[in-house]
Amino acid sequence: MDNHLNFEVTKPEIVIVGGGISGLLLALKISKDPKKLANGIVLIEKQPQLGGRFFFSSSANFSGKNYEEITNELFENSSKKINLSGPGFESMPSVTLEALFRHFESHLSEEEKNEFEEFFKNENENSNTNTHKSYFIKKEFVSDRELFSGSSEILTKKESEIFRSFVEDFYQEKNNKENNNSVLNENIIFEKSQQWTELSKATKETLSPIFTAIVGPNWEKSLFLNVCKSLWSFFHLQKKEIPGYFYRGMCLEFGIAKILKKRGVVIRTLCEVIRVNHTKESLFQLILSDEVMPLNNSIHCKKLIFAIPLTKCLGLIAKEHFTPSQSRFVSKVRPVSLVVSEISHFHSIKSENWPENVSSGDQFLFPVERAQCFLTQDGRMLFSTKLDYEESLQAPAVREAVSRLRRAAARVLKSEYAEELKKGARIPQNKISERIVLLPVAYTIPSDMPSNIEVKETKMGIDGLYCCGDSFPGFAEEPWKMVVNSVYDVAMQLS
Ligand SMILES: Cc1cc2nc3c(=O)[nH]c(=O)nc-3n(C[C@H](O)[C@H](O)[C@H](O)COP(=O)(O)OP(=O)(O)OC[C@H]3O[C@@H](n4cnc5c(N)ncnc54)[C@H](O)[C@@H]3O)c2cc1C
Structure with missing residues (x-):
């Protein structure tokens, strides 16, 4: 691995906090400018590896090791598929990934593109040409086709027709520009919609846990069309092969x-920014907690x-360093947490x-469990459930x-x-690992976000301070578009 690290840089011109997709895209874009690089x-990044929310830290112990050893170990292990953890980008829709990749690629020189290809060269046999399916599980495995085609242990025939209608009819109808006769009020809250209120109590009780598992907590308080969009996306967006680069x-x-x-x-990994002070000379002082170089605790x-x-x-x-719209966003928009169990x-x-x-x-x-899971390309199963924002694995809602x-x-x-697991025991095999991870911000934009929140400012309240990522509903509807647009907005202001 290339180890071009320069720890002498204690007063760089630019610091990016966070090595998820937004931090990486921004770093790729601005480091094309030789002047910025020279400064x-x-x-x-606080995790051992980059990638962000989708990439969990490896369970390895890094104490006493230097950056080079840690990076080599992580990379070695990853290429042997050891300790790889998290969904990576595998859970995202192929259209999103294709677009994201084009953005990343557009900031590479021809030579870098070739190096990139070289890096992935031996891995193409991984690509998966199957179309993706969904299964619903109580006792049996019921495929989506079986679920929609008639009665199953999950839904009766009548219920499956109603469910299909929520999945297929309304979001599609809104998107069909030729259809101007839509009877839907776009701002109606799901639980107030006629389509929901006219259902029997029993049907509501059957459908509710499915909606919770797919859409997340408080779906009934979300806009009707947002719920239908989540349902539609669950069944449609995963149907295509994803570009091979994105397998974990x-x-x-x-x-x-x-x-x-x-x-x-x-790049400083295993390094967390714990506080930022703003000094007179319009300099930022970052207080760090660095696992690798504990004495190097400020920049x-x-x-x-x-x-x-x-x-x-x-x-x-x-908070006074936030702009008014950013401040409104953090006070009014309640993020959702995701609990993940990986086997x-x-x-x-x-x-x-x-x-x-x-x-x-x-x-x-x-x-029944209001949960989902999916199988990664390298044979890990990731079970997940969404809940209201929580910070700690010990919180009662998280334990539940x-x-x-x-x-x-x-x-x-x-x-x-299964018997062992039900008794609360771990899976008794050395080779198999089971991990529980809490992602405190799974979706920063829940679908019930008040429509008057339109954050589009990446500049914050002090000169030289910016933010980017997926907290910018003013830029786009999709999280990845918010990421890309906010990153480009910051890059423009930096130049
Ligand atoms: C299960 C799931 C499904 C999703 N599906 C989709 C989808 O289908 N389409 C879509 O577009 N988006 C989807 N998203 C949203 C997508 O994950 C986010 O838009 C994207 O990951 C945001 O990237 P980011 O770089 O802004 O933030 P993050 O990925 O959160 O990266 C931030 C990084 O900063 C690090 N960090 C945080 N605090 C500090 C600190 N104090 N010091 C140092 N480092 C720090 C974190 O460790 C992290 O690596 C999904 C998210 C989840 C969890």
Whole structure:
């Protein structure tokens, strides 16, 4: 691995906090400018590896190791598919990923593009040409086709028709520009909609947990069309092959880090920004908690960009440094948390009833446990459930969610493992690892966001301070478009 790290840079011109997609895209874009590079660009990431929310830190122990050893170990392990964790970008729709990749690629020179290709060269056999399916699980595995085509253990025929209508009719209808006769009021709240209120209590009780599993908590208080859009997306957007670069096993984050380091961007991983002070000379002082170099606990810069969700900036700088619209956003928009339980080497312990034609990327939904899961390309199963914002794994709501996830897992494991899991035991095999992760900001934009919140400012309340990421509903509807547009907006202001 290339190890072009320059730890002498303690007063770079620019510091980017966060190595998720927004931090990486911004670093790639601005480091094309030789002047900015010469003045110093530092990217700070608290996890051992880059990638952001989708890439969980490896469970390895890094104490006493230097950056080079840690990076080599992570990369070595990743290329051998050891300790790879998190969905990576695999769970995102292929159209999103294709567009994202074009943005990343557009900031590479021809030579870098070739290096990038070289980096991924041996991995193309991974690509998966199957179309993705969904299964609903109580006792049996009910495919989406079976679910919609008639009665199953999940829905009666009548209920499946109603459910299909929520999935197919309304979001589609809104998108069909030729259809001007829509009877839908776009601002109606789901629970107040005629389509919902006219249903029987029993039907509502059957559909509610499915909606919770797909849309998330408080869906009934969301706009009717947003709920229908989430349902529609669940069944339609995962249907295409995703570009191979984005499988977790491909280590995209290492490919990008390699290019950034070679250009001269300093990347400090396992380094958390815990406070930002603003000094007179319009300099920012960042107080750091650095696991690798604990004594190196402060850095100064002239320009500071938070490439993390806005909510997360709150603990780092005073709220008075937010603009009014940013401030309104963090006070009014309640983020959602995601609890994830990941089981590695899933194929060796899967249920005897496992359907034959399941492939990676297929989704499974557990109405009773209000949870989902999907199988990654490298054989890990990721169970997840959304809940109201929580910070700690010890919070009662999170513990309750974890036990739901374990009950869901028990439904798709071999009976011997399922029994152990139900008793609360870990899966008893050395090779298999089970991890529980809390993502405190799964979706920063819940669908019930008040429509008057239109954050479009990436500049914050002090000169030289910016933010980018997916907290900018004024830029676009989709999170990835907010990321791209906010990053480009910051880059423009920096130039
Ligand atoms: C399950 C799931 C499904 C999703 N599906 C989609 C989808 O289908 N389409 C879509 O467009 N989007 C989707 N999203 C949203 C998408 O994940 C986000 O838009 C995207 O990850 C935002 O990237 P980011 O770089 O802005 O933030 P993040 O990925 O959160 O990156 C921020 C980084 O900053 C680091 N960090 C945070 N605080 C500090 C600190 N104080 N010091 C140092 N480092 C710090 C974090 O460790 C993290 O690596 C989904 C999200 C989840 C969780």
